[in-house]
Amino acid sequence: MDKLATAWAIFQGLLLEAIPFLLLGVAIAGLARWAVPPGAWIERLPKNPLLAPIIGALMGFALPACECGNVPVARRLLASGAPMGTAFGFLFAAPVLNPIVLASTWAAFPDQPWLLVARPLGAFLLSILLSLLLVQLPETQLLATALLEERRMSQPLSNLGLLQRSSGVIGGSPSPPRSMRGRRLKGWQVLDQSCREFLDLLALLVLGCVIAALVQTWLPRSWLLAVGGAPTASILALMLLAVVVSVCSSVDAFLALGFAAQITPGALLAFLLLGPVVDLKLAGLFTVLMRPRAILITAIGASLGVLLIGQWINLWLL
Template sequence: MTRLATGWAIFQGLLIEALPFLLLGVTIAGLARWLVPQSTWVRRLPRHPLLAPLVGALLGFALPACECGNVPVARRLLASGAPLGTGFGFLFAAPVLNPIVLASTWAAFPDKTWLLWARPAGAFLIALFLSALLGLLPEAKLLETALLEERRMSQPLSTVGLLERRGGVLGSASVSPEQRDDTAGVSPRVLVQHSTKEFLSLLTLLVLGSALAALVQTWLPRNWLLALGSAPTLSVIALMLLALVVSVCSSVDAFLALGFAAQVTPGALLAFLLLGPVVDLKLAGLFTVLLTPRAIAITAASASLMVLLIGQWVNLLQL
């Protein structure tokens, strides 16, 4: 009964912590869909392989939310026809590159000045690497089916034909009024219906992810992970596993890391703060509304390898 009570408490904590940010993300995505015609801003986004993820990452300053709230916003960007680099740059870097997370990192570690620049720099490098890597895959093998169809509907016929759109004259799906004219805006009623449906869909995935994270946290002791904290390589791996398991939001993960910062290597501490906003058990379900299972697996493996290398490099420098 004690473990059951502990698991229930952890599950509630994760859900309550993430829910406001998920709601914020859906609201931001809905307002962007309503206030700004898609063709107005999508055409202005750079498509350069370096500038696109950079712009996406910097959007985190304007749209501050944790990784849960960024998923619906990133989905809206991609569905609107934004460059893949912009959408992925926002998805992977904005959870760290936003004022709330930067302020919480500074509040938790005011004496570790190196961490205040190493964390955002590392987040940007990971986002740039993942954006370039995922961009090598064809969109049909990269994006989730429903998102792919929405994205194709948002692109001109010169880029995506009617057969590929799967809508209109030759397709199988009907075209909604807001898709026929993306400059006309969306009525408040349609906006509320769409946002409610998206929120409920993401909420279901969030509940499942939080339940999985709570289950693993309850049955997997953290002591054996922290016991490896002094080993240069094993400490990084141990803290990466801890970030995967605890699934805490990026807005507060620095305060959690403060509790064991003195027992682990600098590279392990940075690895914990870098991997969690990109890959954790709570995000596993949410990513299914964006990416195919193969793309999710590539993202998780590549991000983990990148974080491991960064952590090792930091340990060599001993910042």
Template sequence: MNRLATAWAIFQGLLLEALPFLLIGVLIAGLARWLSPGGRWLQRLPQHPLLGPLVGAGLGFALPACECGNVPVARRLLADGAPLGTALGFLFAAPVLNPIVLASTWAAFPHQPWLLAARPLAALLLALALAAVLQQLPEGELLEPALLEERRLGQPLAVVGLLERRSGLVGAEPAATRARARPQRPSWTSVLEHSSREFLDLATLLVLGCAIAALVQTLLPRDWLLAVGSSPTLSVLSLMLLAVVVSVCSSVDAFLALGFAAQITPGALLAFLVLGPVVDLKLLGLFGVVLRPRAIALTAAASGVVVLLLGQWVNLALL
């Protein structure tokens, strides 16, 4: 009974922590859909493999949401035709590169200036690496099928042919006519209905992810992972696993890390603060509305390798 009560308490805490940011993300996505129907300005963002992800990461400064809230926003970017690299850069970097997370990191570690610079820099490097890796996959193998179809519908026929759209556009007006026509702004009722459905779908996945994270946390005590905190390599690996299991939002993870920062190496601390906002148990389900399972697995594997290397480098430099 004690374990069940602990799991229930952890589940409630994770869910109550994440739901407001998920709602903020859905509202931002809905507002973007209303303000810019068709998302034509997004299609003018840079396609460059380096500049695109950098621009996407920069968008995180304007959107105060954690990783849960960034998923619906990134999905809207992709659906409206934003360059793939830009949307991926936002999805992976914005959970750290936003004002709330940067302020919480400073508040938790005001006497460790290296961490205040290393966390956003490491998050940016991780986002660039993930964008570069995932863009090696064709869009058809990368994006979730419903999102891929919605994305293709929003692109001009010169880019995506009728056969690729798969949505009954054969016989539609000529491409030149469609290019001149401006997309109509949807009604508030339509936007609210769409956003409500999206929120309920994502909330269902979030509940499932929080339940899994709570059960795993209950069965795998944190003390086991913190026991190897002084080992340069094992400490990084253990804190990476802890970040995945704990599944705490990036807006408050710095305060959680403050409780055990003195027991672990600097590289392990950085690994915990960088990996968690990109890969954790509650996020894996949410990623399913953006990426295919193979792409999610590739994201998790590549993130683990990059964060392990970053943590090892920090330990070599500071220990």
């Protein structure tokens, strides 16, 4: 009963911490859907494989949302026809490259200037790496089915054939009239779409929080912190801890402050880099964006990238 009570307390904490940011992300996506006519600015985004994720990552500076809030915004970018590199660059970098997270990292570690530089720089490099990795997959193998159909409907016929676009000629939903492109949606339409999107994402978030709470309860942190002094083992342990704890990036620096003295610098940075990209709470949310294979590639790529960054930091500082 004690463990169930602990799991319930952890579940409530994770959910209450994440809901405001999820709501903020849905609100930002809905506001963009209403204020900016479809296609008005998407076509101006660079399509260069390297420049696209860089622009997407830099967009994170303007949005004060953690990883939960970035999912609906990234989905809106993809559904609107934005370059995949831009959307994924934003998805993976914005949880760290935003004002709230940068300020919280500085507040938690004002006496470690290297971390104030290494965390945003590491997040930026990791987002570029993951974006370049994912865009190698065809859209049909990368994007979730519903998102893929919505994305195709937003693209002109010059980019896609009728069969690809699933137009009204060969089954599926009819394509919207060309006159609808560039027309602003009505407020009630945006509100209805945003409410449904929030409820769908909330259900997935609840599932992720349940899994994270159960795993965190039966896998005590003391087991992972016991190897804090070993250069490589400490990094691997803190990466696993970041996945299990599933705390939002806006407060993870204060959590890390509690055990920072027990672990290596590379392990500390690994904890602060991997959690915003891959954790149990995000597993369900990512299903509205990517197929299972793409999610697995993201998890493996992020883990290897963070491990290499952590090892380099330990070689530099130890």
